Amino acid sequence: MSANAPKNAKPKTARLKPVYYLSGTDDMLIELEAARLTAAALNPGMEAFNYEAFDGKSSSAAQVLNAAYTLPAFSDMRVVAVKAADAIKETEASPYVDYLKDPCATTCLIFTAVGKANDKSKLVQAAANTGYLKIMNRMNEDKLAVWAVNEAAKQGKKLSEAAAKLLITVTGTRLRDVKGELDKLMLYAGDKTTLDEKDIDECCSDCKEESGFALTDAISEKDVRRALAVFKKSADEEPLKLLGSAARQIRILLKLKALSKRRVSSNELAKACGIQPFLLSKYNLSAARFTERELITAVGRLRAADTDLKTGRAPQTIVLPRLIMELCGGGMKRR
Template sequence: MKPEEFNKAVEKGELAALYLLYGDEPYLVERAVKKLLDRAVDPGFRDFNLDVFYGNECKGEEVFGAAQTLPMFADRRVVLVKKGGDLSAHAMEVLLPYLHDPSPGTCLILQAEKVDGRKKFYADFKKRGEAVEFKRPYENQLGPYVRDEVRAAGKKIEPAAADLLAYLVGNNLQELVSQIEKLCVYCGKKEIVAVADVKAIVSDTKVESVFEFTDALGSKDLSRALKMLTALLQDGEVPLRMLGAVARHFRQLWQVRELLDRKVPQSELAKASGINPYFLNKVTVQARNYTAGELKRVFERMVELDLAFKSGGLEGPLFERFVMEACRR
């Protein structure tokens, strides 16, 4: 079942007895669980009809027993197993028979980041229940995601404004939704969110500084890039998050660099690259600062930097060295 199909079914009240909600985007998984709980369990009787377990510490017998318990003062009870991908072998063995004969008055939900589909328990769960995977959106999906969220809040947003917000915040959906909420409050009765509104909202956030940092790197402005890097690290910005923003920016530079090398006309760059025209001119100018070979080396250094960060390397000096190499003329 696709996420959009899941949302439509839940909104209609068409609920299944078994759900496996998982994926690498925790915000979307958590939101799906909340949506399901809101529909399946009356808040007034939630204390009687909701049991929450954690897969890494619960016993299969506990979950089995709760799932077979009849609902009180309601038509349905819910049994939620968080960290459902961490169930022990014994717990899976105990719960496997339940999958073949689930209680009609219970909705059993497994919430997980990832599951091992090779194991019989999860394979059977997917066959007999509804499995919904929530993937982290790709960069080219962030603009439409922003527009959908703004529309759900009762407003519209200019395409360039949606792309700007997505570019500044990146694919951290929790942060993105938080900024969208601020935007809608900021705009008040105004029906259409504009680029100026986005700039006004993000100007006081760290994402604006990260945006300036990536811009300095793309421009090979070593002095400004080092200054921004120092300020961001002192302000407590997470180096891995900064590196993600840098990688996103340089992917666009490499994409445009390749199009320029193929002699794609300027008038066709926007369509060929998928980059919003609002950003394209600056990206094109910066792409001309690099050869394809230089961009390849930048990405090789980013891979090394990512591994060094995750292994506990000194983040400040390592990032400084990367900046100096990336800005070398």
Template sequence: MTAQELESAIQKDRLPAVCYLYGEESFLIERMARKLLERAIDPSLKDFNCNVYYGNESKGIEIVDAAQTLPMFAERRAVLVKRAELLKADALETLLPYVRNPVASTCLIFTGLKIDQRKKFFLELKKLGALVEFKRLYDNKLPGFIAAEAVALGKPIEPAAAELLALLIGNNLQELSSQIEKLVVYCGNRQKITLDDVRSIASSSKAFDAFELARFLGTKDLRNALKSLDALFRNGEEIPLVIGALARHFRQLWRVRELLDRRVAQAEIGREVGINAYFIGEYLQQAKNFRKDELKNVFEGLYNCDISSKTGGNAYTLMHALVVTICTRAGA
């Protein structure tokens, strides 16, 4: 079963008796589990009809017992098993007969990071169509996610504004969702979220500082790049997140540089790399500041900085040296 199929089933009140939600995108998994619980049980009767277990603490039998218990004063009950990837082999064996013959009045939900389809338990779930994977969204899918979230909250967002928000926040759906909620409140009675709205809201966030640092590095503006770096450290930003944001930005510049060398048209470059037309001019200009060998050196510098910071190196000193190197010699 796909996530879209499960979403449709929930809307039609056709809840699965058993489902296993798994994958790298924990935000989407948790939200889907919450939707299932909200539709399965009456909130006023939650104490009577909802049980929550953890895979690292459960032997399986208590999960089966709870799932086989009839609902109290309601049509359905729900059983949620979190961190299900930590269920031991004997627990999975205990759960297998129930999965093959579940109680219709119970919605049994497993959530976990990964599965092992070599095991009978997961093979049975696959046969039943009860496995639902939530993959991490690629960067080019983020503006679409943002647009859908905004529409769901009753406030459409301009394509360029969605693109900027994706650039600022990156692949952190929890943070993206939070920023969209802030934007909806900020817009008040206005019909649409604009580019200026995103700039106004984001300018006070750490994500904006990381975006600004990437932009100043792309233009080799040493003075402002160092100012942005200082702002990030004052705000307590973690160095892996900063390096991740910079790596994402320079991956896009590398792709743009390759297409420029092939003399691809500007509009086609935007479509190929997934950059909104509003921003493509800036990316083209930044990409022209670097040769491909210089971009390779940038990535080597980011990698070395990441490794050194995790093995006792001073994070600020390392990042400061990296910024200076990119702006003056591009890592040569």
């Protein structure tokens, strides 16, 4: 610990808290917020002198807190980042808990942990009690569409509401995927200032729907060989992304099954399912290959696979192939 660290100093960046514990299910949202806090805390050009990063699994509390008590150089504040904070052992938590009671005013200590916050953790409890805990879960489709419109505006582009919703339909609800496609769209647009659904179709439409349709079509036909081939072709995607794509397709098909019993127009049906009208016929064709019971069974198995991936209960390399074989096999036979 640095004996000269002025714990009660009043930095110019007083709007920042001295500690943040960022946790939640959206890794990109956490990453962006950590970057925003870091930029707000540090003077431009002084980052190399005032930024230190640690890993919660391999770094000790003594190492982290020694850095936290170190004076900033040529800046009002310094930033100490602790990634994978959920890996901090309970036996290492007490020094952090004590620090949160009286943190150094010239340091912004940022913990990040992807996943649901462990409310039994001493550090998480202390962060919550001191107002330093910030939960950053994945946004729903409506909030993501608003985020996309605002992000496009920051880059001098006007993204229509319909185009933003189509973008989310194409990418899914993972912010990292939405941002990646939006960045691609900005480059594609060039000098064009107003972007509509046609721009999304031309630039982004192939990133999610085709693989999702191909996988659900193969499963609906009980064609395990083709389904596994689609999975292998998409193996460079993150497992949760591919699982999320398949889950979204299945939920839409289940909703279509339920709504098809009512007399509603195609536009109303598309709106209720959260899809664009021009995709409806393709979804209807796929839905016709499933019974309602099969889709309900599929949702349950998708949830189980999601849990396996997030908890590490089963190796990532076998979760999706096993799921595909289950959905294509005897467990979902038609009545």
